[in-house]
Amino acid sequence: MIIVISSGHGKYIRGASGYLDEVDEARRVVARVGDLLNAGGNPTKTYNDDISRTQSENLNRVVSYHNSQTRDLDISVHFNAYKTTSSPMGTECLYVTQQSLSAKVSSAIAGAGSLINRGAKKRTDLYFLNNTAKPAILIEVCFVDSSADANLYRTNFEPICLSIVQAVTGQSAVVPPEPPVTTPPPTTKPTIKKGSTGPAVRELQAGLNSDTAPAWWSTATLARSPTPQRATTRLRAI
Numbered sequence: 001m002i003i004v005i006s007s008g009h010g011k012y013i014r015g016a017s018g019y020l021d022e023v024d025e026a027r028r029v030v031a032r033v034g035d036l037l038n039a040g041g042n043p044t045k046t047y048n049d050d051i052s053r054t055q056s057e058n059l060n061r062v063v064s065y066h067n068s069q070t071r072d073l074d075i076s077v078h079f080n081a082y083k084t085t086s087s088p089m090g091t092e093c094l095y096v097t098q099q100s101l102s103a104k105v106s107s108a109i110a111g112a113g114s115l116i117n118r119g120a121k122k123r124t125d126l127y128f129l130n131n132t133a134k135p136a137i138l139i140e141v142c143f144v145d146s147s148a149d150a151n152l153y154r155t156n157f158e159p160i161c162l163s164i165v166q167a168v169t170g171q172s173a174v175v176p177p178e179p180p181v182t183t184p185p186p187t188t189k190p191t192i193k194k195g196s197t198g199p200a201v202r203e204l205q206a207g208l209n210s211d212t213a214p215a216w217w218s219t220a221t222l223a224r225s226p227t228p229q230r231a232t233t234r235l236r237a238i
């Protein structure tokens with residue numbers, strides 16, 4: 001399945017804000033869901049509007065992007081707002097034609113995020129749903145002005161993104177591998193003492209006489225640092 005997924009509103013056309021900022025979080029969800037979809041073999045394009053300065057320009061630009069792509073499904077990601085509350089509010093998914101898919105997505109997000117399932121809601125007044133040419137859904141992940149929702153969303157961000165992928169594709173999500181952790185190679189340089197001779201000493205002398213020391217020299221210097229603990233503490237304090 002080929003998918004286009006975009007975030008609601010834009011860089012200059014901000015959405016709702018409260019305990020969460022709608023635009024910032026919608027962009028996070030779009031990016032992660034896009035990565036997961038691509039990793040699972042569902043070619044996906046993501047879109048965020050960084051240009052528009054008015055709401056109508058924003059709606060037009062987002063929908064034009066979707067309609068310019070070859071795809072099977074259009075997804076828009078939003079966050080809801082009502083009033084500031086500590087009570088849980090929940091997740092919902094809006095549709096014009098995609099009742100069944102919307103119900104699946106809403107239920108999946110609710111399960112993954114421990115959010116209230118508000119379910120699939122038919123909305124015939126939304127520009128995105130009315131003007132995208134392919135089957136479309138609009139996800140309202142949770143309420144930005146509910147502290148309970150915001151906490152559940154933050155805690156369950158990854159399961160929520162995985163659940164969207166599973167509900168949309170009907171497949172288990174493939175989690176992209178973490179980037180490899182790079183560890184410096186063990187140094188094989190000999191210890192240089194007073195009176196030492198040989199290639200390592202010549203290399204060291206050449207390094208000290210030039211602007212750039214050999215690569216291993218800085219490593220060796222760091223490794224000899226007598227206060228690694230203090231270095232860690234300083235980093236944390238920034």
Ligand SMILES: [Zn+2]
Pocket residue numbers: 008009015016022078079
């Ligand atoms: Zn919105």
